[in-house]
Amino acid sequence: MKSKKFRITVINSVLLKKICEIEHQLQYFAFGMHFFHTKKMIFKPLQKNMQKKEKKMGF
Secondary structure, three states: OHHHHHHHHHHHHHHHHHHHHHHHHHHHHHHHHHHHHHHHHHHHHHHHHHHHHHHHHOO
16 A cells, blocks of 8 residues: 555656746746736837837938
């Protein structure tokens, strides 16, 4: 009985480790997507402003 229970705990710990790794990767991915999105949100208006200024200056 002892060996069976031990094997289950080993499998559980391995599964937990895998789940943690996957969650970690997902967090990185979500952060990357969020960062990319906010970057777009910041740079799009800046580009529009720059284009307006360039038009005013006659470029």
